[in-house]
Amino acid sequence: MSSVVSLSSVRREYTLGTNTTVALDDVTLDIAAGEFVAIIGPSGSGKSTMMNLIGCLDRPTRGLVSVAGYDVADLDDDALTSLRSQAIGFVFQQFQLLPRTSALDNVATPLLYQGVKQREARQRAEEILTMLGLSDRLDNDRTQLSGGQQQRVAIARALVTNPALVLADEPTGALDSTTGRQVMDLLKDLNRAGRTVVVITHDANVANYADRQIHLLDGRISSDQRTKVTA
Amino acid sequence: MNLFASFNLAISRIMATKTRSILTMLGIVIGVASLVALMSVAQGATSGISNALSGLGAKQITVSGTSATGLVEDDVTALSMLPYVESTYSQVSGQGTASTGKVDVSLSLVGVSPNYASMALPKIAVGSFLPSSLPMQASRDVVLSAVAANDLNIKVEQIGQIIYINGQPFQLVGVLNDANGFGARGIAYVTQDAARKIFAQTPYVSSITLQSTTETDVAAVTTEADTLLRGRYGLSATDSAQFMVTSQTSLLSTLSTVQNTLKLMLGGIASISLIVGGIGIMNIMLVSVRERTREIGVRRAIGARQRQILVQFLIEAVVLSVLGGFIGLVLGELAAYFVAKAGGWAFTISAGTVGLALGFSALVGIVFGVVPARTASKLQPVEALRFE
Numbered sequence: 001m002s003s004v005v006s007l008s009s010v011r012r013e014y015t016l017g018t019n020t021t022v023a024l025d026d027v028t029l030d031i032a033a034g035e036f037v038a039i040i041g042p043s044g045s046g047k048s049t050m051m052n053l054i055g056c057l058d059r060p061t062r063g064l065v066s067v068a069g070y071d072v073a074d075l076d077d078d079a080l081t082s083l084r085s086q087a088i089g090f091v092f093q094q095f096q097l098l099p100r101t102s103a104l105d106n107v108a109t110p111l112l113y114q115g116v117k118q119r120e121a122r123q124r125a126e127e128i129l130t131m132l133g134l135s136d137r138l139d140n141d142r143t144q145l146s147g148g149q150q151q152r153v154a155i156a157r158a159l160v161t162n163p164a165l166v167l168a169d170e171p172t173g174a175l176d177s178t179t180g181r182q183v184m185d186l187l188k189d190l191n192r193a194g195r196t197v198v199v200i201t202h203d204a205n206v207a208n209y210a211d212r213q214i215h216l217l218d219g220r221i222s223s224d225q226r227t228k229v230t231a
Numbered sequence: 232m233n234l235f236a237s238f239n240l241a242i243s244r245i246m247a248t249k250t251r252s253i254l255t256m257l258g259i260v261i262g263v264a265s266l267v268a269l270m271s272v273a274q275g276a277t278s279g280i281s282n283a284l285s286g287l288g289a290k291q292i293t294v295s296g297t298s299a300t301g302l303v304e305d306d307v308t309a310l311s312m313l314p315y316v317e318s319t320y321s322q323v324s325g326q327g328t329a330s331t332g333k334v335d336v337s338l339s340l341v342g343v344s345p346n347y348a349s350m351a352l353p354k355i356a357v358g359s360f361l362p363s364s365l366p367m368q369a370s371r372d373v374v375l376s377a378v379a380a381n382d383l384n385i386k387v388e389q390i391g392q393i394i395y396i397n398g399q400p401f402q403l404v405g406v407l408n409d410a411n412g413f414g415a416r417g418i419a420y421v422t423q424d425a426a427r428k429i430f431a432q433t434p435y436v437s438s439i440t441l442q443s444t445t446e447t448d449v450a451a452v453t454t455e456a457d458t459l460l461r462g463r464y465g466l467s468a469t470d471s472a473q474f475m476v477t478s479q480t481s482l483l484s485t486l487s488t489v490q491n492t493l494k495l496m497l498g499g500i501a502s503i504s505l506i507v508g509g510i511g512i513m514n515i516m517l518v519s520v521r522e523r524t525r526e527i528g529v530r531r532a533i534g535a536r537q538r539q540i541l542v543q544f545l546i547e548a549v550v551l552s553v554l555g556g557f558i559g560l561v562l563g564e565l566a567a568y569f570v571a572k573a574g575g576w577a578f579t580i581s582a583g584t585v586g587l588a589l590g591f592s593a594l595v596g597i598v599f600g601v602v603p604a605r606t607a608s609k610l611q612p613v614e615a616l617r618f619e
Contacts, residue, residue: 092529
């Protein structure tokens with residue numbers, strides 16, 4: 001099985017003035033296509049840094065990060081953006097829908113940035129939203145949607161470009177437990193349909209949906225367990 | 232992201248922050264409005280004044296005495312002998328009073344020589360103008376300007392009756408139409424001979440008007456007339472003289488100098504308000520970039536390139552300033568319309584003014600929008616997403 005994300009001896013330092021903090025150190029990890037991975041750790045463990053690196057939002061200080069076969073060190077900002085746009089679908093904790101923008105246009109936006117014509121982008125956005133049961137919410141903006149609905153729109157937005165990987169950062173963090181379960185069930189369904197899903201969380205219940213749990217502690221991987229055997 | 236989508240997004244942003252957007256636009260609105268009003272008024276006034284002047288014939292040169300004894304009858308004869316001088320008239324003027332016996336008014340008393348009627352073309356409302364044949368110049372006829380007639384409360388049936396000019400009886404033969412400035416002030420026109428007797432200033436004249444054969448001769452005649460008179464009074468070319476030779480051409484050029492100064496001054500005010508307006512836009516766009524840092528982060532995460540963010544914010548700045556420019560254009564034209572109505576000249580909207588107004592506001596938007604747009608596009612996605 002080909003690997004979607006591959007990290008090899010990755011180190012990420014942040015320098016603030018004369019202080020250097022190591023956020024991730026010597027991390028090696030491979031995520032294969034079709035996996036459902038949870039990256040778990042308390043705050044300060046390096047989760048966010050991990051998400052930024054996997055999500056092509058950041059580059060490592062040392063080591064190799066490759067996403068969808070591209071070494072991010074080789075890419076300039078435009079190329080990295082283009083890789084992010086094609087390979088990664090982001091789902092954020094606070095949903096992060098664009099303000100004063102309808103659900104439909106929120107989902108169409110990633111396609112517009114790719115240069116897809118507006119009409120086609122809206123058509124594809126509508127298909128995905130309908131698939132996720134939001135066909136009656138197309139024209140609503142974020143103030144007219146519940147948390148669960150917002151997160152489903154966000155998931156639709158992540159899926160619309162047909163990315164190799166859906167990267168969810170605390171996807172249930174702003175939801176009540178029932179709605180949270182529904183969102184996790186949806187991610188599970190997407191994974192069953194063949195989508196690679198990576199969830200970043202501090203919540204063991206969320207992590208339990210995954211087939212593989214990677215624990216981070218103080219910037220290093222403390223354990224990497226497959227809870228279910230994947231084919 | 233195509234331009235149309237960016238444009239729509241900019242409009243929705245501006246609508247979402249209406250009060251703030253309007254306040255921001257104010258500088259541009261004022262700048263463009265003053266620019267437009269100034270240009271339209273200047274154009275309208277220029278064409279209005281040149282129309283009024285060319286109606287009087289651009290071929291005429293006026294020699295006016297700077298003192299009551301500056302020019303004499305013989306000067307008129309000498310000037311009329313100059314080459315390219317077609318005809319001449321002279322006038323004697325001063326303060327006078329007119330009385331119907333019931334009403335007294337003070338007015339300007341102007342005594343005109345025979346050619347006045349054919350050269351200055353006064354418009355008669357009622358009756359006739361003064362006789363122009365020589366023997367009749369001694370007559371005691373008087374013509375009143377519309378204002379003077381009105382002040383004296385003259386009725387149509389009073390034409391032909393006697394009124395008193397400086398206490399002496401004159402026959403009222405006509406009243407002038409209030410056009411081309413002839414009737415605008417209180418003036419009583421009498422023959423030159425009659426006026427001289429009243430003012431007791433034979434052989435002096437107040438001004439002499441020459442008409443050149445063609446418009447192209449005006450400059451030559453102006454110079455010749457000045458040289459001739461200086462010769463007659465023994466003055467060198469640099470001495471200060473008791474007369475002044477002017478033509479409409481020189482009047483027009485003085486007028487255009489005044490207008491250019493005015494344009495420059497008002498143009499300066501307009502540019503300063505445009506610059507201040509531009510700084511306002513830059514300021515609000517920088518605030519907007521800061522407020523929307525997270526949104527920019529999300530947009531970068533879901534695939535917006537730096538360039539796409541830059542264009543988005545630049546379009547927003549341009550839309551904001553062009554919208555302000557458009558409002559300013561409308562207000563400026565409105566002001567120009569009322570000024571034109573008050574000034575009595577035709578109101579026109581010129582394509583040049585519209586283009587300049589919108590062009591300038593777009594330019595201001597681009598120039599002052601670049602810095603905030605660059606700031607937005609250079610934000611690091613990771614930091615932008617983390618921004619609280």
